[in-house]
Amino acid sequence: xxxxxxxxxxxxxxxGAEQPxxxxxxxxxxxxxxxxxxxxxxxxxxxxxxxxxxxxLELASGKVFDIVLMDVRMPGMDGFAACERxxxxxGHGATPVVMLTGMEDQESIRxxxxxxxxxxxxxxxxxxxxxxxxxxxxxxxxxxxxLDSQRASQNxxxxxxxxxxxxxxxxxxxxxxxxxxxCPSLLRMRSAIGSGIREIFSGVPxxxxxxxxxxxxxxxxxxxxxxxxxxxxxxxxxxxxxSAANDVMCILRDVSRQVRQQRRIEQLSLTDGQTGLANRACxxxxxQRQLDAAPDQALCMLQLSFASYPSVSSSVGSKAAxxxxxxxxxxxxxxxxxxxxFDSSGAGNLPIIARTGEADFHLLLGNEGETLDALVWRxxxxxxQPIQVExxxxxxxxxxxxxxxxxxxxxxxxxxxxxxxAAQKACQQQxxxxxxxxxALQRESQxxxxxxxxxxxxxxQGELELVYQPKVCAHNGRLKSLEALCRxxxxxxxxxxxxxxxxxxxxxxxxxxxxxxxxxxxxxxxHQWRLAGHTEVSIAVNVSGHQLNxxxxxxxxxxxxxxxxxxxxxxxxxxxxxxxxxxxxxxxLLERIRARGVRIAIDDFGTGxxxxxxxxxxxxxxxxxxxxxxxEIADEQRAYSIxxxxxxLGQALNLTLVAEGIETESQLHYLRARGCHLIQGYLTxxxxxxxxxxxxxxxxxxxx
Numbered sequence: 001x002x003x004x005x006x007x008x009x010x011x012x013x014x015x016g017a018e019q020p021x022x023x024x025x026x027x028x029x030x031x032x033x034x035x036x037x038x039x040x041x042x043x044x045x046x047x048x049x050x051x052x053x054x055x056x057l058e059l060a061s062g063k064v065f066d067i068v069l070m071d072v073r074m075p076g077m078d079g080f081a082a083c084e085r086x087x088x089x090x091g092h093g094a095t096p097v098v099m100l101t102g103m104e105d106q107e108s109i110r111x112x113x114x115x116x117x118x119x120x121x122x123x124x125x126x127x128x129x130x131x132x133x134x135x136x137x138x139x140x141x142x143x144x145x146x147l148d149s150q151r152a153s154q155n156x157x158x159x160x161x162x163x164x165x166x167x168x169x170x171x172x173x174x175x176x177x178x179x180x181x182x183c184p185s186l187l188r189m190r191s192a193i194g195s196g197i198r199e200i201f202s203g204v205p206x207x208x209x210x211x212x213x214x215x216x217x218x219x220x221x222x223x224x225x226x227x228x229x230x231x232x233x234x235x236x237x238x239x240x241x242x243s244a245a246n247d248v249m250c251i252l253r254d255v256s257r258q259v260r261q262q263r264r265i266e267q268l269s270l271t272d273g274q275t276g277l278a279n280r281a282c283x284x285x286x287x288q289r290q291l292d293a294a295p296d297q298a299l300c301m302l303q304l305s306f307a308s309y310p311s312v313s314s315s316v317g318s319k320a321a322x323x324x325x326x327x328x329x330x331x332x333x334x335x336x337x338x339x340x341x342f343d344s345s346g347a348g349n350l351p352i353i354a355r356t357g358e359a360d361f362h363l364l365l366g367n368e369g370e371t372l373d374a375l376v377w378r379x380x381x382x383x384x385q386p387i388q389v390e391x392x393x394x395x396x397x398x399x400x401x402x403x404x405x406x407x408x409x410x411x412x413x414x415x416x417x418x419x420x421x422a423a424q425k426a427c428q429q430q431x432x433x434x435x436x437x438x439x440a441l442q443r444e445s446q447x448x449x450x451x452x453x454x455x456x457x458x459x460x461q462g463e464l465e466l467v468y469q470p471k472v473c474a475h476n477g478r479l480k481s482l483e484a485l486c487r488x489x490x491x492x493x494x495x496x497x498x499x500x501x502x503x504x505x506x507x508x509x510x511x512x513x514x515x516x517x518x519x520x521x522x523x524x525x526x527h528q529w530r531l532a533g534h535t536e537v538s539i540a541v542n543v544s545g546h547q548l549n550x551x552x553x554x555x556x557x558x559x560x561x562x563x564x565x566x567x568x569x570x571x572x573x574x575x576x577x578x579x580x581x582x583x584x585x586x587x588x589l590l591e592r593i594r595a596r597g598v599r600i601a602i603d604d605f606g607t608g609x610x611x612x613x614x615x616x617x618x619x620x621x622x623x624x625x626x627x628x629x630x631x632e633i634a635d636e637q638r639a640y641s642i643x644x645x646x647x648x649l650g651q652a653l654n655l656t657l658v659a660e661g662i663e664t665e666s667q668l669h670y671l672r673a674r675g676c677h678l679i680q681g682y683l684t685x686x687x688x689x690x691x692x693x694x695x696x697x698x699x700x701x702x703x704x
Contacts, residue, residue, distance in 0.1 A: 020044050020045055020046045021066040021067065021134065021135065022045075022046050022048065022063075022065045022066045022067075023045050023048065023066065023069060024050060024056060024060065024065040024067075024068045025037065025049050025050070025069045026049075026050045026052075026053065026056040026069065026071055026074075026079070026082065027069075027071040027074070027100065028052060028071065028074040028075060029071070030051070032100075032123075033049045033051070035127070036127070037049065039127025040127060040130070043127070043128070045131060045134065052076055052077065053074055053077030053078065053079065054077055056068070056070070056082055057082065057085055057086060057089070060086050060089055060092055060095075064091040065092075065095060066095075066096075067095070067096050067097075067134055067141075068083075068086065068096070068097045068098070069098050069100055069121075070082060070086075070097055070098065070100060071099075071100045071101075072099055072108065072112075073102075079100075079101075080099075080112065080115045083097045083099070083116060083117050084116065087116040094145055096118040096119070096137050096138065096141045097118060098118065098119045098120065098133075098134070098137065099117045099119070099121070100121055100123060101120055101121075101122060102122065102123045108120070118137060118141070119133070121133065163180065163251050163252060163254075164177070164178065164179050164251070164252040164253075165178040165249060165250070165251055166200070166249070166250040167243075167247055167248070167249055168197055168213060168247060168248045168250060169246075169247045169248075170246055172197035172198070172209070172210060173194060173196060173197075174192050174193055174194060174195050174196075174197070174200060175193070175247065176193070177193065197210060197213055198210060201226075204227070205226075207224065207226050207238075212224075212240045213240060215240065216240035216241060216242045216248045217242050219242065221239065221241055222238075222240045223237060223238065223239040223240075224237070224238055225237050225255065234254065234256050235254075235259045236252045236254055236255065237252070237255045238250065238252055239253075269281070270282035270285070272354070272355040275325060275326055275329035276329075277329055277333075277340065277342075277354050277361075278342045278352070278354035278355075279354060279355060280354065280355075280356040280357070280362075282354060283352065283354030283356060283364070284412055284413070284416060286352050286364075287352065287364050287412045287415070287416075288412045290350070290352070290364065297366070298366065298367035298404065298405055298406065299364060299365070299367055299404070299405045299415075300365060300366075300367040300372060300404045301363070301364050301403050301404075301415045302362065302363040302365070302376070302400055302401070302402050302419060302434075303360055303361070303362055303400070303401040303402075303419040303420050304332065304360065304362070304363065304379065304398060304399075304400055305357075305359055305398070305399045305400075305401070305423045305424075305426070305427055306359045306397070306398060307359060307397070307399055307427040308396050308397065309321075309324070309325070309328075309358065310359055312324070312394060313358075316389075316390075319390075320389050320390050323389045323390070324389045324394055325355075327387050327389065328383065328396070329355060329361070331382050331383055332353060332361055332379060332382070332383070333353060334382070335375075335378045335379045335382035335383070336351050336353055336363055336365075336375055337351060337375075338352060338353035339353075340353075342354075350364060350366055351364060351365035351375070352365075362416070362419065367404050367405065367406075376400060376402075376434050379398070379400075380400070380432070383396070383398045397430070397432065399426035399427045399430075399432075400422075400423065400426060400434035401418075401419045401420060401423025401424065401425070401437065402419060402435065402436045402437065403416075403418035403419040403436075403437040404436075404437075407437060407439075418437040418441075419437065421441050421442065421445050422435045422436060422437040425441055428503060428507075448504055451490075451493075451500070451501060451504055452504055452508045452510070454493075455488070455501060455504065455508075455510055459510065459514065459517060463488065464486055464487070464488050464514075465486075465488075465489075465689075466484050466487070466518065466521050466525070466690075467484075467485050467687040467688055468482040468485070468525075468539070468687065468689075468690060468693050469482065469485060469680060469685060469686065469687040469688075470482055470680070470684060470685040471483065471540070471658055471678045471679070472678065472679055472684045472685070473677070473678065473679075474668070474672040474676050474677060474679045477684065479537065479698070480678055481538045481540055481678065482537065482538070483540045483542075483680065484518055484521070484525075484539050484540065485687050486502075486517075486518050487687075488501055502514075506544065509546075511544050511546045511547070512546055512547060515543065515544060515546075515547045519541050519557070520560060520564075522541050522571070523560055523561060523566045523571070525539065525690055526539055526564070526566045526570050527564045528690075529694075530570075534698045537698065538569065538570045538571065538572055538599070539570070539571060540571075540573075540601060541571065541572070541573060541574065542574045543573045545579040548586055548589060554589060554593050557593065558596060567597070568596045568597030568598045569597045569598070571598050571599070572598070572599045572622065573593065573600055573601065574602075574603040575590075575600065575602060575603060576603050576604055577604065577605060580602070580614055586618075587617065590619050591619050595619075599621040600618075600619055600620050600621050600622070601621065601622035601623070601624055602615075602620055602624060604626040604627075605624055605626060605646060615649070616653065620655060621655065621656060622656045622657075622658055623646070623649075623650040623653075623655045623657055624658040624680075625643060625647070625660060625676070626660060626661075627661025627681070628661075629642050629643050629646070630643070630659050630660060630662060630667055630671070630681075631661055631663070631667075633667050633670055643670075643671070643674070644674060647674045647675055647676060651675060656678065657675070657676045657677045657678070658677065658678040658679075658680055659671045659676045659678070659679055659681075660680050660681065661680075661681050662679045662680065664683065667683070668683060668684075685697075
């Protein structure tokens with residue numbers, strides 16, 4: 001066969017025209033091939049020819065055609081065999097084959113279908129009809145292939161989605177379903193085709209599937225979470241979406257793991273990490289639910305505060321401090337009878353316990369007098385025992401503040417705040433007895449807030465002033481030293497007692513600027529007196545533990561003395577016993593300060609817990625006998641023994657002895673006879689201004 005007899009013949013498509021369909025005509029009759037070539041080419045089709053089945057297979061092995069027109073009766077390999085083998089070639093499995101036959105018997109039709117032909121056409125052939133039929137078959141085949149591709153993509157996507165998908169008709173009958181491989185909790189759905197939506201979702205609490213179906217049909221997308229009744233702790237997100245076919249897709253996604261994780265996160269956010277107890281936020285939630293559940297019930301809230309815990313924590317380190325707070329928490333749980341486990345979503349059973357601050361716990365319980373008293377007693381007794389942690393032994397004093405719903409009117413936040421105010425007051429008073437909130441405490445708190453802001457302003461605007469109380473020689477009454485004392489005259493409230501504003505300054509952190517003010521003003525006053533010729537006078541300044549905790553406090557002191565041109569021996573620092581006991585680092589600091597000539601005094605000696613070895617160790621120059629012992633000299637024999645012991649101790653250590661609070665001649669005579677060096681008290685001089693000190697003490701001494 002020549003190239004003109006068989007091969008590819010086509011009309012050139014015009015530029016920009018749509019690519020013509022490629023048609024393979026297979027027939028042993030050259031006239032029929034020529035007829036089809038001319039007719040179909042005129043219809044815009046591109047024609048390839050084969051004179052036999054074998055030649056058709058050879059052409060098809062190198063090219064994929066849009067359609068094949070195959071004669072049935074051909075010598076050698078007939079059309080049925082050629083069609084069957086062509087379908088097996090790569091790329092031709094979906095190629096449509098139309099059988100050309102002069103026969104229309106059922107056996108030929110059956111055979112054509114059997115070998116994969118898509119259609120058959122009987123001879124004689126109409127070129128126009130055949131061209132339209134070819135285009136129709138190819139387009140239908142392409143549409144079918146595209147639909148198969150889309151369906152395959154959708155199936156792949158659906159199988160990749162780890163969700164259960166149910167398809168319901170508008171009446172709620174299950175038409176089809178798809179399940180993930182591992183979905184044991186939804187087993188009963190697998191055989192539910194034809195069942196109604198209510199039957200399928202039977203047993204699911206608080207869920208109306210029919211209503212969700214109708215909303216989806218109306219264009220709303222409904223998505224809720226349900227707990228599946230046949231699987232414990234299984235939670236599904238159920239979403240209903242209407243499709244174009246007026247049915248509804250129901251997508252069930254297993255969100256059990258996410259829900260458990262979310263609950264875990266919520267639980268952690270409501271739990272104190274160190275003790276495992278409920279935290280403040282959780283406690284307030286549970287307390288509010290308790291009140292909401294029974295608004296008329298009488299409840300009381302306790303704040304249990306270990307005020308010394310923060311300082312202990314900073315001293316022993318975080319590991320021991322964490323262990324200590326856990327021991328305290330366990331002790332409170334056992335003593336109170338509260339449950340360690342808690343349900344943040346419910347009110348919980350009374351009593352409820354929580355850790356609400358670094359050193360604070362809270363309890364909520366019924367307000368029955370006997371129950372409350374017994375619980376407070378048990379808790380107090382339990383925490384009053386020594387606690388051994390690592391190499392340390394602790395005994396932390398407990399302060400308890402109580403507030404009741406009677407005064408809080410059922411408001412949890414108010415109840416919490418009131419119990420906190422009562423506990424704060426108990427800490428200030430160092431009271432071992434529980435303190436019940438009262439309106440008077442609220443007024444005190446408001447006054448404290450007012451005084452705190454006023455004290456800040458007073459420090460900034462110079463409203464504070466110093467007065468000086470003389471310390472005179474017990475034998476001749478001559479002035480030896482002065483103690484600088486701070487006084488505050490409030491523009492609206494009048495004179496504020498140091499007993500009120502000094503503790504306030506310590507609690508608010510204002511003690512640092514207040515201490516700096518007193519020390520600087522005292523140095524300035526010494527400088528003025530020295531310029532006037534009073535070079536023998538020194539001033540004692542009280543220094544708090546907060547000030548001694550400052551970094552480089554000794555350097556700050558020396559820079560101040562240099563700036564004010566004051567010698568070191570003109571300043572005395574008075575420190576309480578408790579500072580020596582509680583702060584180990586003070587020893588090195590005081591040694592550096594004393595080495596420069598500044599004298600160190602122990603104030604209110606006898607009221608703290610210092611020992612003889614401590615007095616021998618610390619660099620001390622002056623020992624001040626507390627006024628509490630001095631005031632009892634004439635009334636109680638025991639006071640004589642204490643004072644005599646302190647004086648003997650001071651003399652043995654070669655310390656200067658100062659007696660505070662001297663108000664009577666008998667006290668003066670007794671102390672003078674015992675060898676006390678200096679006297680301070682109303683008998684010899686009240687606190688007075690610098691001008692009064694000059695007139696009463698300095699000028700007469702200078703004249704003499």
